[in-house]
Amino acid sequence: MPELVVVGAGGFGREVLDVVDAIGPDSWQVVGVVDDGPTEKNLELLARRDVAYLGTLESLLAQRDAGSVTASHYVVGIGSPAVRRAVAERLDAAGLQPATLVHPTVTTGFDVTVGPGSVVCAGVRLTTNIRLGRHVHLNLNTTVGHDTVIGDYVSANPLASISGDCVLEDEVLVGVAGVVLNGLTVGRGSVVGGSACVVKDVPPGVVVKGIPAR
Secondary structure, X not given: OOEEEEEOOOHHHHHHHHHHXXXXXXXXXXXXXXXXXXXXXXXXXXXXXXXXXXXXXXXXXXXXXXXXXXXXXXXXXXXXXXXXXXXXXXXXXXXXXXXXXXXXXXXXXXXXXXXXXXXEOOOOEEOOOXXXXXXXXXXXXXXXXXXXXXXXXXXXXXXXXXXXXXXXXOOOEEOOOOEEOOOOEEOOOOEEOOOOEEOOOEOOOXXXXXXXXX
C-alpha cells in the first residue's frame, strides 16, 4: 500500500484526510501531515484522529533524505492555488508523486479525466467529456458541466457550479456557491467571489463578485 503525506493541517487538509478515510483503508497509508505553521487547535484536531504531525516542509524533505520518512506520495490540502503550486513543485523536485483522491460518492459521466494531485470531495458531480488539470480542488457538492476544461491548481469551493463548455484557466478560485454560466472562460489567477454569477468572460488576474459578477 503506498504511503501518503498530506500537506496542510488546516480545515481543507483535514477534509482531505476524510476523503482518504472514505476511499478505504486498503488504498493509502497516511504517514502524517506537514505544515509550516499549524495552530495549536489544528495540532489538537490531528491528534484526536491519531494522525502524526511531521513538522515543516523543510523537515519532511530532510527526513526523506535521512531515510526516516519513506512516503512515496503526497497531496496538498492548501486552498490557495499559488501556494499549492509552490509546494507541489518542491515535492515533485524531491521525487514524491502526487496522489489523486476522489471520494466514492462522486459521480462521473463518460470521458472524464482527473489530473494528478487533484482532490474531488464528497457529492461532486462531473458530467461528460470533462478535463481536470493537476492539483485541482473540487470541494463538497461542486458541479461541473459537459465539455468543460479546468486548468492546473484550480479551486472550486463548496456548492460552486461550473456550467458546460467552460474554461477555467490555471490558478482560478471559485468561491462558495459561485456560478460560471455556459461557454465562458475565467482567466488565469482570477477569483470568482462567493455566490457570484459570472455572465461574461473574466480576464486574467482579477476579482469579480456579485450578480452579475463584475
